[in-house]
Amino acid sequence: MSSINTLHIGRTGLKTASYGVEVTGQNVANATTEGYVRRRLASQTRVPHRTNTGISKGQGVQVASISRAIDRFTTERAFEALGEQSMAMTAEQTLSVIETNFREGDTSSISDRLDRFFDSITELTSEPSDHGLRMSLRDAGKDLSDAVNRGGEALVDSIRRAEDRVKDEIVSINLMLDEVETLNRRISDSDAVNGPGDLMDARDGLVEKIANKIGVDVDYRGNGQVSLFVGGHALVQDVHVRHLSTQGSPGSLSVKMEAGGSGVVTIDSLLKGELGGIMKARDQAESTLNDLDTFAQEFVDEVNLQHSSGFDASGVPGLDFFSIAAAATNASTSMSLDAVLADDSTLIAAAGSPSAEVGDGTNLDNMLAVEDNALFSGGNMNSREFVASIYSDLGNAIVGFEVEAATHGSIVTDLNSLKEATSKVDLDEEAVSLIKYQAAYQAAARIVTAADSLLQELMQTVR
Amino acid sequence: MEALKSSATSMGSRVAKLNEQVATGKRINRPSDDPGRISQLHNVRQQLSNQGVYQKNAGQAEQLLNVADAALKDLHSTMTDARELAVQYSNEVYHGDQRADAAQVVDSLFGRALSSANTKFNERYIFAGTAYDDQAYDSTGTYNGSTDDPEAVVGDGLAVKTGFDGSGLLTDSSDMFTALDNLKTALNTDDTAAITAALDDIDAALKDVEKGMVSVGGEMRRTFDAQDLASNLEVELTQAKASIEETDVVDAYSKLMQLQTNFDAALQVTSMQRYSGLFTRI
Numbered sequence: 001m002s003s004i005n006t007l008h009i010g011r012t013g014l015k016t017a018s019y020g021v022e023v024t025g026q027n028v029a030n031a032t033t034e035g036y037v038r039r040r041l042a043s044q045t046r047v048p049h050r051t052n053t054g055i056s057k058g059q060g061v062q063v064a065s066i067s068r069a070i071d072r073f074t075t076e077r078a079f080e081a082l083g084e085q086s087m088a089m090t091a092e093q094t095l096s097v098i099e100t101n102f103r104e105g106d107t108s109s110i111s112d113r114l115d116r117f118f119d120s121i122t123e124l125t126s127e128p129s130d131h132g133l134r135m136s137l138r139d140a141g142k143d144l145s146d147a148v149n150r151g152g153e154a155l156v157d158s159i160r161r162a163e164d165r166v167k168d169e170i171v172s173i174n175l176m177l178d179e180v181e182t183l184n185r186r187i188s189d190s191d192a193v194n195g196p197g198d199l200m201d202a203r204d205g206l207v208e209k210i211a212n213k214i215g216v217d218v219d220y221r222g223n224g225q226v227s228l229f230v231g232g233h234a235l236v237q238d239v240h241v242r243h244l245s246t247q248g249s250p251g252s253l254s255v256k257m258e259a260g261g262s263g264v265v266t267i268d269s270l271l272k273g274e275l276g277g278i279m280k281a282r283d284q285a286e287s288t289l290n291d292l293d294t295f296a297q298e299f300v301d302e303v304n305l306q307h308s309s310g311f312d313a314s315g316v317p318g319l320d321f322f323s324i325a326a327a328a329t330n331a332s333t334s335m336s337l338d339a340v341l342a343d344d345s346t347l348i349a350a351a352g353s354p355s356a357e358v359g360d361g362t363n364l365d366n367m368l369a370v371e372d373n374a375l376f377s378g379g380n381m382n383s384r385e386f387v388a389s390i391y392s393d394l395g396n397a398i399v400g401f402e403v404e405a406a407t408h409g410s411i412v413t414d415l416n417s418l419k420e421a422t423s424k425v426d427l428d429e430e431a432v433s434l435i436k437y438q439a440a441y442q443a444a445a446r447i448v449t450a451a452d453s454l455l456q457e458l459m460q461t462v463r
Numbered sequence: 464m465e466a467l468k469s470s471a472t473s474m475g476s477r478v479a480k481l482n483e484q485v486a487t488g489k490r491i492n493r494p495s496d497d498p499g500r501i502s503q504l505h506n507v508r509q510q511l512s513n514q515g516v517y518q519k520n521a522g523q524a525e526q527l528l529n530v531a532d533a534a535l536k537d538l539h540s541t542m543t544d545a546r547e548l549a550v551q552y553s554n555e556v557y558h559g560d561q562r563a564d565a566a567q568v569v570d571s572l573f574g575r576a577l578s579s580a581n582t583k584f585n586e587r588y589i590f591a592g593t594a595y596d597d598q599a600y601d602s603t604g605t606y607n608g609s610t611d612d613p614e615a616v617v618g619d620g621l622a623v624k625t626g627f628d629g630s631g632l633l634t635d636s637s638d639m640f641t642a643l644d645n646l647k648t649a650l651n652t653d654d655t656a657a658i659t660a661a662l663d664d665i666d667a668a669l670k671d672v673e674k675g676m677v678s679v680g681g682e683m684r685r686t687f688d689a690q691d692l693a694s695n696l697e698v699e700l701t702q703a704k705a706s707i708e709e710t711d712v713v714d715a716y717s718k719l720m721q722l723q724t725n726f727d728a729a730l731q732v733t734s735m736q737r738y739s740g741l742f743t744r745i
Contacts, residue, residue, distance in 0.1 A: 028742075096495070104491050104504065105708065111505045115512040122513070126520045126615035126625060127587075129596065359593030359613035359626055368616065384509055385502060392501040395494025402495070431741035 003458065005049075005057065006451035012060030013444030016043050019063050020437035024430050031425040035205040037068040038425045039197055068197050071422040076218040078415035079207060083215025083272035085412045088404035090277025091284075094162065095398045098285055101154035102391055110151055111387050113144040118371045121364050124350065128361035129313065134345035138337065141321060145335045148296050152332030155289040162282040163253040167246050169275055170255070173213050174243045176206050177228075181241045184225040188239075196224055214244075215272020231270030233257055251286060255279070277401075284397045289330065291390045296331040298375045299383055300324055306370055310349030310363025311356060318349025318363070474726050481719040490710035504707050511700040513619070517693040521617040521686050524625050527584045528683045531627065534582035534589065535676045541575045542639060542669045548572075549646055549662040552655075559653040566650035573643045577604060580633060590629035599629040604640020606630045617689035624682045632675040639668035 023041045030036040046059035103109060120140035124133045183203040190196035207226060210216055217229040221238070228236040235242055235257065242258040244267075255271060256264035268279055300322040307321040320338045328334035341347045352362025376386040483492050491497050491504060551557075552565050581598045582589050591599035591608030599608040608629050614622040633639065642664035649657035 099493050099495060103493050104496070104501070105487075105489060111508070115509045119512055119516045122516045122616045123520065125622070126523050127585075128613075357592065357594035357609040357611065358596045359587075359609075360611060361613065365616075384505055388502040388505040391494040391505075392498040395496070395498030395501060398495035399498060427742055428740040 002057075003451050003454045005059075006454070007448060009058065009060035010444050010447035010451055012046060012062060013447060014441060016041075016061045016063055017437045017441035017444055019066075020440065021434065023066055024433045024437060027425045028427065028430050028434075031427060031430075035201055035208070036425070037070050037197070037201055037204070037423040038430075039066050040069050041066050066197060068200055069422055071419060072220045074415055074418045074422070075204070076220065078412065078419050079211040079216065079218045081408055081411045081415055082208065082211045083276070085405060085408035086212045086274050087215060087272040087276040087280065088401045088408055090274045091280040092277075092398055092401035092405055094158070094278060094281035095284055095394065095401065098154065098158045098281070098288075099394060099398060101151055102394060104391075108143075108147060108150075110144070110147045111384065111391070113140070113147040114383060114387060116140045117144045118368060121368050124348075125361045125364050125368075127359075128350040128364060129358040131345065134348050134350075137348060138342065138345045142337050142342065145322065145337055148292065148332050148335050152289060152292055152296070152330050152335075155285050155292065156330060156333060159251055159282055159285050159289070162278045162285070163246075163250060166253060166255065166275055166278055166282075169213060169278075170244045170246055173210060173275075176210050176213075177236055177241050177243065180206050180210070180226070180228070180236050181239055184236070185239050187224045190224075200224065211273060213273045214275045230257065230267055233259075233265060233267065233270070253282075280401075284394070288390060288394050289332065291386075291393070292332040293330050294376070295383070295386055295390065296335045297324060299370075300331070300335060302370050302373060302375055303367065306363070306366045307349050309366065311351040311354050312349045313346040313351075313358070315351070315354040315356070316347075317354075319347055321348075474722060478719065478722055481715050481722065484710040484715040485712055485719060488710060488712055489708050491708040500707050504704070507700055507704045507707065511697065511704060514693040514697040514700065517617050517621075518690055518697070520615040521623070521690040521693065524615050524617065524623050525683065525686045525690070527587070527589060527625055528623075528679055528686060530582060530584045531589045531679045532676070532683065534579045535672060535679060538576055538579040538633070538639075539669065539672045539676065541572050541579065542665060542672060545569060545572050545643055545646060546662065546665045546669065548650075549658055549665055552650060553658045553662060555655060562650040562653050562658075566647045569643055569647040569650060573604070573640065573647070576639060576643060577602070580604075580629060587626060590627050590633060592626060592628040592630075595626050600640070604638070604644070606634065617686065618692060621685075621689055623686045623689065627675070627678070632678060633671060634668075635671050635674070637664060637667035637671050639665070639671070642668050 020041050020043075023039050027038045042064040043061050044064040046062050048056040048058050050056055106112065117137075117140045120133075120137040124130070124137050127133055180203055183199050183206070187196040187199045187203065190199065203226060207216070207218060207228065210228065211218070214230065216235060217232075219227040219229065221227060223238075225238050226236070227234060227238065233242070234240070245256045245258075245264065246253055247256055247264075248254045254266050254268050255275065257267050259265040271279055300320075303322060304320040307318045310318045312318055319341055321341060323336055323338045324331045325334045336342075350362075350364050351357075351360040352366075353360070356362070371384070372382050374380060374382050376382070377389070381389065480496075484490055491500065494501055548565050548568060552562050557565075577600055580590055580600045587595040588597065588599050588608070589595070591597060593611045593613045594607070594609040595613065597607060599606065601607055606629055610628045610630060612624045612628055613626040615625045616622050627633075642661055645664060646658065646661035649655075649661050
């Protein structure tokens, strides 16, 4: 009977309006929840009933879906830009810490100690036999060695710390990848009404963290799942995950990703995000360390060559002035004064011949000439210039990352603003929705009341 | 709020940098502050450091050369006295006793000349060459030093002598000690012909001493020039270094204040963004 059908129609209206109020309430309650994407209720007409006489009788309304208001394209781009920004910021921050060991104008810096070393030789020319001046030169040599050691050790330590951090982060990233895969699976099992929305919010929160950590290309699939790629290699694809691992000795740690079978593929150059930034900082630190080692080795070799061509206060050919252990991994951390010369400054070979008198400083002139010898960069740079290039290369790398971070930061801010325009809860909009669903509920209630009144009338008539 | 968060991060690092500039007075405190000027800065610092040492060496050389100059003047005076005696007692009017007395005077002049030739400065025998740890001349006037002149570096590619080979400077073409000894013998033996021969030797010795004085004078001149050059370069390089690495503190401070004001304004605007939308009206 049509009154009963009207009651039914009213009931569907009440139910749908009630859902609408609930969804609005959910949005308002989560207006400040990090990562929450506002929900939209979509309603549709129920399938009409066709009578014997061919008339279509409406059956009311039903909830078609409760969906998330998300701009997929902008969200994908925002995640990708986040990876770029995070990489540049992390690299800049990591290298800025390393840079504190290479401050300018510091009297304990390598460049200052190098100047002091050659100044001590110059001073000694005024009185080659003077014990105090010989000790000054010896001390200047030790100070220079110490400064080079400190620089080298700081770089070795920063490389080790960077690699330790990468290993630690890989563990948590793999856990997050597994969680994304689990959520992908649960989302595919959900239906449109019963809400994969919360699962998708949680999953997108993890994707954002992963993008921040390693930088990923994000692809939202039509079935609600998400795929993550690193440089074209699928990291998560639907319900398949490829885990990350690390391989290699200290100083040459590499990040790998599972490939087909039991193989792995190296993804060092494909990484972005914090890990990409750490790896880039590690690579720059390695480069700086290599240059410092080159400086130490070439400088020591040349000074020793000149020193040993002279003669000490006893007329004996000069020993090595500096030493670097033969099996040293890094020349810069191993450079030191020759142990015997360190204890006896009379062994400084100032004279030019074995029979020279006490005032002969001929070999000091040879050692002074080392300052301007073009030992480095294919014969294009002397010691001071090469040390300056080590400093400026490090500085240039930091400035480069600083500019990149600022550029990508602006892009991320813009994309996030666009994302929020679609996804973020607008309280005014929810207020309008609340009014709308309230009115719809009240109207549906009136329909139920009217249908009830008709039924009552009918009952009265039939009695 | 997102814009505030983003600008707070970038402002934070800019504030830290400006603070450092104001505190140190330097624009370049680390390589990344201006990587392109690092090489130039290191170059200027090295040259500036050199000038300090050059001035120090030149100052010590100047003191030594002053002492050498005084010793040569004394030597010249001694030899001049000897010459006058030779001229006087070559005259036939004097007899043997008088010449014998004059011989004693020559003996003391020999001692004076030896003392001058063995002048020390800071425990160094100035006229012993590089063998300056021992006397240049022994008691008989024989040279014991080396034939090399010690030098000190007082500039880029510039060195001055900080000692002299006595055999070249004082007794190059003559031997003053032999000349004095011969004069003393001639006076003791009352031999006027020998006195005249000794006079010729003393004249040659005086010429050597005069040449020596010119040499020492020349080294002193080079030392003064080196000191002037190092001093002037020090001023120029100090200015160059300042122009590269130093900051305008007033400018940095005013930028810092501006940044702080901007940040405070952003905070103020954000705090005023309270919700006053539709929900407060239904």
